[in-house]
Amino acid sequence: MKKLRLKLRVVQNFLVGKFIFVNGIISIIILGLILTFLVYNSIRFFSSYPFFDFLFGTRWSPTVNEKFGFVPLLVGSLEVAFGGILIAIPLGVGVAIYIGELAPRFIREIFKPIIEVLATIPSVVIGFIGLKTIVPLVKNVFNLSIGLTALAGSITLAFMSLPTIISISEDAINAVPTRFRHASMALGATKWETTIRTVFPAASSGIMAAVMLGLGRVVGETMTVLMITGNSPRIVFSWLQPVRTITATIAAEMGETVQGGLHYSALFAIGLILFIMTFLINLIADRYVQRIRSI
Amino acid sequence: MKYRYLKQNLWYSILLFLSIIVISFVFGIIIYLFVKGGPALSWEFISQKPSAGMREGGILPAILGTLYLIIGTVIIALPIGVFSAIYLNEYARKNRLTRIIRLSIINMSGVPSVVFGLFGLGFFVMFLKFGKSILSGSLTLGFLILPIIITASEEALKSVPDTYRNASFALGANKWQTVVRIVLPQALPGIITGSVIGIGRAAGETAPIIFTVVAFSQPNLPNSIFSQVMALPYHLYVLATQLPNAPEDMQWGTALVLLIMVLFFTVIGAAIRARARMRRKE
Numbered sequence: 001m002k003k004l005r006l007k008l009r010v011v012q013n014f015l016v017g018k019f020i021f022v023n024g025i026i027s028i029i030i031l032g033l034i035l036t037f038l039v040y041n042s043i044r045f046f047s048s049y050p051f052f053d054f055l056f057g058t059r060w061s062p063t064v065n066e067k068f069g070f071v072p073l074l075v076g077s078l079e080v081a082f083g084g085i086l087i088a089i090p091l092g093v094g095v096a097i098y099i100g101e102l103a104p105r106f107i108r109e110i111f112k113p114i115i116e117v118l119a120t121i122p123s124v125v126i127g128f129i130g131l132k133t134i135v136p137l138v139k140n141v142f143n144l145s146i147g148l149t150a151l152a153g154s155i156t157l158a159f160m161s162l163p164t165i166i167s168i169s170e171d172a173i174n175a176v177p178t179r180f181r182h183a184s185m186a187l188g189a190t191k192w193e194t195t196i197r198t199v200f201p202a203a204s205s206g207i208m209a210a211v212m213l214g215l216g217r218v219v220g221e222t223m224t225v226l227m228i229t230g231n232s233p234r235i236v237f238s239w240l241q242p243v244r245t246i247t248a249t250i251a252a253e254m255g256e257t258v259q260g261g262l263h264y265s266a267l268f269a270i271g272l273i274l275f276i277m278t279f280l281i282n283l284i285a286d287r288y289v290q291r292i293r294s295i
Numbered sequence: 296m297k298y299r300y301l302k303q304n305l306w307y308s309i310l311l312f313l314s315i316i317v318i319s320f321v322f323g324i325i326i327y328l329f330v331k332g333g334p335a336l337s338w339e340f341i342s343q344k345p346s347a348g349m350r351e352g353g354i355l356p357a358i359l360g361t362l363y364l365i366i367g368t369v370i371i372a373l374p375i376g377v378f379s380a381i382y383l384n385e386y387a388r389k390n391r392l393t394r395i396i397r398l399s400i401i402n403m404s405g406v407p408s409v410v411f412g413l414f415g416l417g418f419f420v421m422f423l424k425f426g427k428s429i430l431s432g433s434l435t436l437g438f439l440i441l442p443i444i445i446t447a448s449e450e451a452l453k454s455v456p457d458t459y460r461n462a463s464f465a466l467g468a469n470k471w472q473t474v475v476r477i478v479l480p481q482a483l484p485g486i487i488t489g490s491v492i493g494i495g496r497a498a499g500e501t502a503p504i505i506f507t508v509v510a511f512s513q514p515n516l517p518n519s520i521f522s523q524v525m526a527l528p529y530h531l532y533v534l535a536t537q538l539p540n541a542p543e544d545m546q547w548g549t550a551l552v553l554l555i556m557v558l559f560f561t562v563i564g565a566a567i568r569a570r571a572r573m574r575r576k577e
Contacts, residue, residue, distance in 0.1 A: 009469060016471045017386065024382025025392075026375055027399040027445070030438055034406065037417035095317050098310040111318060113565070118321045120492075120561045121554065122499025123408075124528040128535050128550050129324055159320060166317075192303035213405070220407025222502040223528075227536055247409045247502070254413075254506050259421065271413040275406065282405040286398060 038272040045265035054269070060233040060244070062253065062263045072233045073270060076150070076243035080225055081218045083154025083239055084161060088214055091158065092165030093207055099166070100173035101195050119163035127224035130156035135228055142240055148230030151239040156224050161214035168213060172206020173199060209288035216281040220274065222247040246274050325554070332551025335544035341552065344514040349534070350542055354549055356514050360524030361498055361556070363517065364508065367433025368440065368497045373490055375437075376444030377479075380486075383445070384452040385474055404442035409502040411439045416506040428521040432508025439503055440493035447489020451482035484571035488564045495560035499553065501528040511537075527553045 045054075049068055057069020095115075099108050134155050139147030176199050184194040200207075230242020231252060250267050257264040343353030387393040415435030425431045455478050463473040479486075510523040511533060517524050531549045534541040 013469045013471050020378055020382045020386055023375055023378035024387060025396060026379050027396060027403050027441065030441070031399050031403055031406075033418060034410065034414045037414050037422070038410070041413075041417045091313055091317060094310050094313040098314045102307060102310065103314075111314060114318050114321050117325075117558070117561065118317075120495050120499075120557055121324060122501070122528055122557055124499065124501045124531050125328070125550050125554055126324070128531060128546070129327065131535060133327075159317075162317060190299050190303050192306050193299070196306075216405045220405070220409070222407065222409040223532065227532065247407060250409050250413065251502055251505060254416070268413055268417065271410050275410050278405050278407055278410075279402055282402050285405075286401055 034275065038268055038275055042265055042269035042272050044260070045262060045269045048262065049266070054266075058235055060249070062266065063256070066262065068266045068269075070270065070273070072235045073244060073246045073249050075235050075237070076229070076233070077219060077245040077247070079150045079237075079239065079243055080153040080157060080229055080245055081215060083150060084157030084218045085211065085215050087154060087158035088161045088165055088218075089211060092162050092210070092214065093169055095162070096166045096169035096173060096207075096210075097195060097200070100170040101199060102191075115163050115166055118159070122223075123160065123221060124223040124227075126156060126160055127227035130224060130228045138240075144240060146230065146242065148228055148242050149240050150229055150236075150243045153225045153229035153243070153245075154239065156228060157218045157221055160221060160224065161218045164217050165210045165214040168210035169203070169207045172203040172210065175206065176202040205288045205291040209285045212281055212285035212288065216278050216285065219281065220247060220278050222251050226251050246270050250274075325558075328547065328551050328554055332544075332547035332549075335548030336551065340545075340548055345512070349512055349538060350540070350545070354527070354530060354545075354552065356516065357525040357527045357530040357549070358552065358556075359516060360509070360513075360526045361528075361553075363429055363524060364432050364436060364504065364526060365494050365498055367429055367520070368436040369490060369494060371433055371437030372440050372444050372493060376441050376490075376493075377448050377486060379441070379445045380448030380452055381474055381479075384449050385470070385478065400442050400445055404446075407502075408439060408500055411435055412503040412506045414438075415503060420507055426521060427506075427508055427510075427523050429508060429517060429524060430520045432504050432524075432526075433520075435503045435507045436497040436500060439500065440497050443493040443496060444486075444489050447492065448482070448486045451485025451489070452478060454485065455481040484567050488568045488571075491560050491564035491567065495557045495564070498560065499528055499557050501532055504529060527556065 045068070054068050054070055056071060057067060058071050059067040059069045060072050061067045095111075099111050103111065130152060135147035135152045137147070138144065138149055138152045138155075142151075180198050180202055181194050184198040185191070189197065225245045226248040229245060229248065231244050231248055232242035233244040233249065236243060250271055253263070254267055257267065340353045341358060342355055344355055346352035383393070383396065387396070412435065415431055415438075419425045419431035419434050420427055425434075459477050459481065460473055463477045468476070504526055508523060509526045509529040513523055513525050527549065531546070531553060534546045534549055
């Protein structure tokens with residue numbers, strides 16, 4: 001009897017191990033499922049629409065004449081994202097250096113949770129606030145007829161990517177060994193010279209990781225850009241005009257499509273491209289993260 | 296020499312100034328929302344159904360819809376996330392597979408939320424034929440917050456000292472018994488914190504639920520997990536951009552209710568974490 005129970009326990013332990021293993025690899029399974037279903041649903045589009053017309057097409061007008069040119073959406077996404085990241089880098093890295101290196105302890109303890117709160121505010125709320133404040137501001141400052149522009153989107157997205165950039169840059173700065181600082185100061189450098197010439201270069205790969213992750217966040221952000229960039233799928237190279245991003249296109253148009261139709265499938269196709277883009281950005285970021293650990 | 300210190304002070308001031316801009320922006324958002332949305336809040340606003348084409352009345356169905364989604368999301372994400380963390384911390388060896396799993400988790404947290412929405416539409420709504428429903432929406436949101444729950448749970452498990460495990464093994468317990476009776480109870484506060492933060496994230500997400508669950512207007516309350524519901528974030532989007540002449544105060548009120556809901560979860564999460572830290576110090 002006792003032997004049987006012991007055996008049962010061994011079997012239980014074995015089965016539980018298998019069960020836990022399946023849960024352990026769930027993230028691989030889900031990523032695989034996401035990729036599978038993006039591909040599966042975009043097959044119809046790729047098989048019936050000429051690939052080069054899609055990739056290099058300059059017009060996106062799915063309902064009027066079934067043109068699915070990707071270029072306007074790509075330009076829109078890149079414009080908004082790079083604008084956002086250009087604003088966010090000086091702010092984010094500056095704040096990270098201040099909090100991580102210069103600020104007295106009590107200020108750090110106050111500032112860090114406040115920045116964490118910024119990360120938890122839903123994107124639709126930030127988009128709403130942007131719509132009510134930044135959009136009219138852009139309109140008035142630049143004397144435009146409409147404030148829903150790439151610039152308004154970039155400013156709002158910059159603030160949304162700040163928590164990511166700040167927290168990861170700060171981790172990188174904290175990971176720089178204290179002996180680096182001591183060595184620099186012993187050579188007669190001031191605290192600021194130490195920060196900028198010793199700590200900053202040593203933390204630079206971590207800061208690159210932070211910027212890449214911020215970029216990934218900005219490229220994938222949907223609701224804010226949907227609400228405030230004006231949603232006009234034309235190719236423009238000005239920050240003061242309305243644009244349309246990849247994400248906003250998917251969110252705005254999926255509701256009007258016929259399920260299983262060409263337009264429906266096209267939206268999955270641009271979703272697939274978006275997935276690949278963010279995947280690559282994250283892989284690059286991970287490379288830089290690995291380098292922080294090896295300091 | 297003096298010049299170098301002058302330069303230092305100048306840069307310190309600039310960085311302090313940048314930090315203050317960012318901090319005041321955060322405060323600005325929250326205070327502005329309370330000021331503009333506060334007057335719209337009333338018992339009627341949160342306890343009544345919308346009327347007059349959603350331009351009057353309250354937002355009760357949207358609040359309840361979000362609550363249902365949160366509950367569904369936790370039921371799905373919590374067990375999977377915790378088991379996954381147990382695998383990574385207690386069972387996994389340091390090999391190639393583990394490295395790939397970790398990379399997948401990082402990449403999963405970087406997948407744009409709208410892509411999760413597409414996936415939910417393609418897989419749950421269409422392929423598994425759950426339709427636009429609470430079930431589809433909860434599954435989609437559950438998958439979305441998995442990385443948060445896995446990472447937080449793993450941190451919590453890691454903080455349990457190995458001496459506990461060795462003591463349990465020495466008493467003849469096997470691995471599973473040790474995990475369930477010794478390690479998990481110790482790690483519980485950390486796991487709850489992670490889940491609460493995940494819930495806050497799920498409550499505010501809009502893009503993943505547009506295709507999988509929400510209805511533009513659905514004043515009736517759901518009667519099964521296959522019903523569509525309204526949800527706060529989508530309702531705010533609709534009021535702000537899709538519905539012409541939606542009253543300003545209803546827009547601000549909805550935004551404020553959503554913010555309060557999310558901040559509520561953030562504060563609870565932080566409180567549990569702080570309490571657990573204090574106890575450990577004792």
